[in-house]
Amino acid sequence: MPLTEQPVLSVKNLTVHYGDGCPLCAAHLEKNRCSACGTVWAANDICLDVFPGEILGIVGESGSGKSTLMQSIYFDVEPTEGQAYLSDYYKGEKNIWMASSAEKRTIKNNIMGMVYQNPILGLRMDYSAAANIAEKIIAAGSRNAGQMTERAKELLTAVEILTSRMSEAPKNFSGGMQQRVQISKALANNPSLLLLDEVTTGLDLSVQAKVLDLIRKIIAEFGISVLLVSHDLAVIRMLADRTIVMLDGKIIESGLTDQILEDPQHAYTQQLVHSLL
Amino acid sequence: MNKNYNYAFLDEGSKREIRRSILKAVAIPGYQVPFGSRELPIGRGWGTGGIQITLSLIGPEDTLKVIDQGSDDSVNAVNIKKFVRLCTDVPTTTDTREASIIQTRHRVPEIPMKNDQILVLQVPIPEPLRIVEPREEVTKKMHAEKDYAPIWLQLYESLIKYKKITIGTEYPCMVENRYIMNPSPIPKFDNPKLNDSQCLYLFGAGREKKIYAIPPHTKVTSLAFDDVPFEKESFKGKKCRLCGNENTYLDEMFDSDTGEKHYQCSDTSYCKEVRMKCH
Structure with missing residues (x-):
C-alpha cells in the first residue's frame, strides 16, 4: 500500500484516562492502573492510520483498550488527549474531536458507520428494520419516504434479509439477523469508514461464519475502509489486511496480519497466537 | 366576586412572572419556556397550565369562553368558567365571536378567530420529542441542535406499518422552520388553522411547567414527507x-x-x- 495515500482515518496520540493522573503514573503502572494515584489509563498514546479500502484489525484481551479506542472514534467516549482526522471531514485537516456536537452527529451519520457487539446499542429494537435504516437517511436530510423504502430494500437485500420482513421490529429477529440489520443501517449513507466492534462475538459458529462472509462480501462491494475490533484471532485472520495488537491500553505490535500471526514478536502476541493453535 | 382572593386568584407577582414567560414564548415561536407553575384549587393535569395563562391575562374588559372537546357544557369547561367568574366577575359566553379569551382543550373553534382574540390551549405533554426520547436533558439538546430525525422516524414507521400516517392528535408541526412543536391534543383537522392565523395561540402545560406560543401570522407546517403530503381527517x-x-x-x-x-x-x-x- 503506497504510504503517500491519505488515510481515511488517522488517530494521533489518543489518550483516555480516568482519574487526574500524577507524575508517578508512567513508572507505577500496574497493567493500566497507576498504583500511586489510582488513575486508569484506558488508552495510552495510541496512533494509527486506516487507508482507503483497507481492513485494519485490532486484537487484544478484554481491558486492553480496544473498545475505548473504538468508542472514542465514534464519540461515545471523550478522549483526554489526542487528535483524529477523517479524509472526508475538512479533507483531514481538522481534528474531529474538536467538532461541534451537531458536526459530530453529521460525521456519525454520513462519514462513519458503527456496528456494536450488542445490537441494542445500534438499533431501535421497537422500530421496524426499514425505519432503522430510514433514521440514518432522514438524519442526512432526505424527506422522501419512497426513496427511503427503496434504499432500505436495497440494503436489506445486500445483507440477505427478506424484504418481506422489513416492517418487522428487530426485537423479533434472531441475533444474527439483528447484527445484519445493524450492518445495513451502518451502511445507509455510504460511509467511508465502517467500525466493527466484536460483531460476531456471542453468535454461534455457523452464524458467525455467515456474518463474516457477508462482511467480506459487503466490503468488496462497497469499497469501504474498516476498523475491526475483535479478540478472536480467527476473525482477524479471515478479514484484516493489517493488524494492531493492544495490551493494557497501549499498542504493542503492528504489521501485516500474516506477519503477526506467523512471526509474532512480542511475548503477549506469541502467547495469543499460540493459544489459538 | 369572592373578595377573599386576589383578583384572578393568583397574586400579582405570580401573574407577572407568567406574563413574562408568555412574552418570551411569543418572542420565540414554538419554543417551550419554563415557568413556575402555581398551585391551584384544581389538580394538575386538569388544565392548570391553561388556567394559569388565562388568569394572568384576564382583566375586567375581557369576555371568557371555555370549551372542552369542543363543548361549552362539559364538566371541566363549566367549572373552569365558574372558578374564573368567582374570582374576577368577568362575563362568560359560549359565542366564539364575543369572547376575547377562549380557553380550550382538544379543539380550535370552527369559526375563524380574529386578531383581537387569544386562544389558550391546555397541554398535557408539551414535548413533541417525548414519544421518542424520555430524557428532558436530551430533548432540550435535540431542540437546540435541531436534531429532529427521531420524530420523522416516528412518521416513517407509521407509513411502513400502516401505509399511511396514523397520528390523529398531537400531530407535530414545524414553527417558522425552527422548532418542532406539539400542538396539544387537537385533532390534526385543526392543524392548518395554526398557520398564518389572525389570533394569538398560547399553550400552557401546568404539570410539565412549560408555556409556548404561536403569534399571529406565524408559519406553521404539519410535518409531511415530500412524496406523502399531510392529510387531515x-x-x-x-x-x-x-x-x-x-x-x-x-x-x-x-x-x-x-x-x-x-x-x-x-x-x-x-x-x-x-x-x-x-x-
Whole structure:
C-alpha cells in the first residue's frame, strides 16, 4: 500500500484516562492502573492510520483498550488527549474531536458507520428494520419516504434479509439477523469508514461464519475502509489486511496480519497466537 | 366576586412572572419556556397550565369562553368558567365571536378567530420529542441542535406499518422552520388553522411547567414527507345529524340500543349557531 495515500482515518496520540493522573503514573503502572494515584489509563498514546479500502484489525484481551479506542472514534467516549482526522471531514485537516456536537452527529451519520457487539446499542429494537435504516437517511436530510423504502430494500437485500420482513421490529429477529440489520443501517449513507466492534462475538459458529462472509462480501462491494475490533484471532485472520495488537491500553505490535500471526514478536502476541493453535 | 382572593386568584407577582414567560414564548415561536407553575384549587393535569395563562391575562374588559372537546357544557369547561367568574366577575359566553379569551382543550373553534382574540390551549405533554426520547436533558439538546430525525422516524414507521400516517392528535408541526412543536391534543383537522392565523395561540402545560406560543401570522407546517403530503381527517359522506354540516370536525356517537352510528359537530356552539340561522 503506497504510504503517500491519505488515510481515511488517522488517530494521533489518543489518550483516555480516568482519574487526574500524577507524575508517578508512567513508572507505577500496574497493567493500566497507576498504583500511586489510582488513575486508569484506558488508552495510552495510541496512533494509527486506516487507508482507503483497507481492513485494519485490532486484537487484544478484554481491558486492553480496544473498545475505548473504538468508542472514542465514534464519540461515545471523550478522549483526554489526542487528535483524529477523517479524509472526508475538512479533507483531514481538522481534528474531529474538536467538532461541534451537531458536526459530530453529521460525521456519525454520513462519514462513519458503527456496528456494536450488542445490537441494542445500534438499533431501535421497537422500530421496524426499514425505519432503522430510514433514521440514518432522514438524519442526512432526505424527506422522501419512497426513496427511503427503496434504499432500505436495497440494503436489506445486500445483507440477505427478506424484504418481506422489513416492517418487522428487530426485537423479533434472531441475533444474527439483528447484527445484519445493524450492518445495513451502518451502511445507509455510504460511509467511508465502517467500525466493527466484536460483531460476531456471542453468535454461534455457523452464524458467525455467515456474518463474516457477508462482511467480506459487503466490503468488496462497497469499497469501504474498516476498523475491526475483535479478540478472536480467527476473525482477524479471515478479514484484516493489517493488524494492531493492544495490551493494557497501549499498542504493542503492528504489521501485516500474516506477519503477526506467523512471526509474532512480542511475548503477549506469541502467547495469543499460540493459544489459538 | 369572592373578595377573599386576589383578583384572578393568583397574586400579582405570580401573574407577572407568567406574563413574562408568555412574552418570551411569543418572542420565540414554538419554543417551550419554563415557568413556575402555581398551585391551584384544581389538580394538575386538569388544565392548570391553561388556567394559569388565562388568569394572568384576564382583566375586567375581557369576555371568557371555555370549551372542552369542543363543548361549552362539559364538566371541566363549566367549572373552569365558574372558578374564573368567582374570582374576577368577568362575563362568560359560549359565542366564539364575543369572547376575547377562549380557553380550550382538544379543539380550535370552527369559526375563524380574529386578531383581537387569544386562544389558550391546555397541554398535557408539551414535548413533541417525548414519544421518542424520555430524557428532558436530551430533548432540550435535540431542540437546540435541531436534531429532529427521531420524530420523522416516528412518521416513517407509521407509513411502513400502516401505509399511511396514523397520528390523529398531537400531530407535530414545524414553527417558522425552527422548532418542532406539539400542538396539544387537537385533532390534526385543526392543524392548518395554526398557520398564518389572525389570533394569538398560547399553550400552557401546568404539570410539565412549560408555556409556548404561536403569534399571529406565524408559519406553521404539519410535518409531511415530500412524496406523502399531510392529510387531515376526512368526513366524506358524513354530516352532522343536528345541523347537517359536512365541513366540520364530527364526533362519532354510538347508540347501543339501536346499534346505529351518528355523527355530530364537535364544536357545539358552532352547531347551535348554524341551526339558529336555518330556523
